Amino acid sequence: MDDRPVLVLGSTGYVGGRLVPLLLERGHKVRAAGRSIEKIKSRPWGNNPNVEAVQADMHDAESLKLAADGCRAAFYLVHSMGRPTRDFAEQERDAAYNMVRAAGKANLERIIYLGGLGEDLDDRPLSKHLRSRAEVGRILTLGPAKVTTLRAAQIIGSGSSSFEMIRYLADRLPMMVTPTWVRTKAQPIAIRNVLGYLAGCLENDETAGLTLDIGGPDILNYTELFKLYSEVAGIPKRHILPLPFLSPRLSSFWVSMITPVPMTLIRSLIDGLRNEVICRNDDITRLVPQDLLSCREAIRRALEKTEHQKVETCLFDVGSACMPEWAGAHDPDYAxxxxxxxxxxxxxxxxxxxxxxxxxxxxxxxxxxxxxxxxxxxxxxxxxxxxxxxxxxxxxxxxxxxxxxxxxxxxxxxxxxxxxxxxxxxxxxxxxxxxxxxxxxxxxxxxxxxxxxxxxxxxxxxxxxxxxxxxxxxxxxxxxxxxxxxxxxxxxxxxxxxxxx
CATH class of the missing domain: 3.30.530.20 (START domain)
Structure with missing residues (x-):
């Protein structure tokens, strides 16, 4: 096995925080990057001898270059969804271009990027966030590194934004008034399988340069997901009333009042649900074979971890743990x-x-x-x-x-x-x-x-x-x-x- 480390960008996020220990388990050396080394070190795997914590900011090209230097491959697991900013697309664009420059200077051989499913159709264009995720994937291919793009729909796992939104809505509301997005078909995937595909792509050079759709064995809509969750959780069936005039913005507001998921992230999720997100190819099942969990099994496992308080990472892990510059200043008050x-x-x-x-x-x-x-x-x-x-x-x-x-x-x-x-x-x-x-x-x-x-x-x-x-x-x-x-x-x-x- 190549002794050079693998760079994980977004190492303390929902997916990255679970991918790092899996890579270590498989014998890889990991360079975990983030804005706060203290945050990385505080993770359960942060002081593993095969983990090197480095400080890097996606909007600082020089720090990215230093983080990538000496690595053989990088996982690109960062995004701007859920951040309270109107120019998230520009931020994602800037980060992607910085990554291309850093990969070129560091001679990275591969980049593995986790993006989103969805097709840009004339009658139903992609949401802003899904369009931005697709653009990031295209930008990353402009550099010399071979890019593997994995496109996923909703990720089902304890602590994931999609699962937590379903869980809180179903647990707290016997009846829901929703927009028509609850009828849009999707192909969710268990977090366990996402991690398996990510690590598997690193270990299979045949996946280099490919765009691969990843999904679970079930294709269903949110109405069916709510029904399935109710059955697994053992709660009465939830009644859903779709209304065509209920806007995504209004839906985001009431969902944010019921669930702990941030409104900015909910808005991105709901806006994206107007797009059908189904795998268009199954090449990944041949290149990285694994047992795919059904939605029922993924929900059951997520509930078990939640009930036993064994949630390794969650959507709230995303956030800056850096000390504000002003807090450490010792200048006079008037300065x-x-x-x-x-x-x-x-x-x-x-x-x-x-x-x-x-x-x-x-x-x-x-x-x-x-x-x-x-x-x-x-x-x-x-x-x-x-x-x-x-x-x-x-x-x-x-x-x-x-x-x-x-x-x-x-x-x-x-x-x-x-x-x-x-x-x-x-x-x-x-x-x-x-x-x-x-x-x-x-x-x-x-x-x-x-x-x-x-x-x-x-x-x-x-x-x-x-x-x-x-x-x-x-x-x-x-x-x-x-x-x-x-x-x-x-x-x-x-x-x-x-x-x-």
Missing amino acids: GGTRFDMGYKARLQGDPKKVWEVVQRIGGEQGWYYGDPLWRLRGFIDRILAGPGMSRGRPHGDKPKVGDALDFWRIIASDEGKRLLLLAEMRLPGEALLEFKLETHWENAVDISMTARFLPRGLTGILYWYAMYPFHVVLFKNMIENISSHAGTHVYSPPERIRND
Whole structure:
């Protein structure tokens, strides 16, 4: 086997996060690329001796070239779906051209790209996102590397956007009013089979330079998928009423209010469902033979992993875990714009380890230790504004990792027993951080602090900060006291305002 590493772009995403351990299992060396090395290192496979973590940005050609240098092949598993931007097609185009340049400079032999199924027809043109995915595939072929394009429809697996949308809608709504997209035929594929095809293409040179359609054995529409899910989940049959005048935008809104899937991603999924996505060739079944899971079996396995809290990756894994530049700046306040911060600290008597255990359990069903109705109200407003809201919850287990989504925050730093730093992903007129810090002074004494930092965007951002300030004062003081109570410690020194002057 070639000893050179394989580059995985999108290594901490839904597909990439599952592909890396499979490649390692098959004996490949992996160079895992991402914007945050800390996020890569925090994955279960991140410290494997056969994994090299590198920092790379798809919009930074030089970083891509360095990431690809010395590799024999690359998996291109990145996309802009779900990101709140109107120029996603231009971003995807820019990233693809950067990849072509990097592949040429690094003498990459192969690129394996996961795109989307669908044909651009006169009476039913491709959606913007499917058209963009097809364009990316064409751009990648402009370079010297041989490109294998795998075109897939909906991916069914625990944590996938398609599966989670079906699961939450079916679990929560006995009756659904939908647009006519529920009648469009599709050929879903299990995530297990997607991973098998990706790894198989790397190991079979015959697939180089080919465009291959991948799908499961079943062709069905969303009405049939909802029915199948209800049977497997053991819930009553769901009734669906398709309405021709229900627009994709309106559908996206109500689906986002019911499910934790981001509205921007839902809009892309629903808009794409007007296109029939069925495999036009089955060459992949000869080149990379494997047992294909039926939709019933794929749903059953996804439900089992969800119920046993063994979801390896999920759609919420996509997101930046990088520290904002402004947060690390030490310039005077008048240099580089206005920045606000406020916080409270207290000294607790008790076991510091128990205090940390309580801190890292924050969010999700546990809540935020004070004012949960206020947090939920803020989350509801955020969902109306097309933000993530509180519906994402927290990752499974008591030890969230760097890069994990936590309600409408994302963890960008976690120093065991000392620090938890969250980056706000809710809709805001600016950027915000929330930091918890613990400092142990002696065996049974620990200082705990909570600090909010905010970089406002324009006058709206400044007004927002001052409007929220009274709520922060009440929340922070009581959250610290309740964290102490949950940890079984005594508040030796009551919460007081942190002074920065």
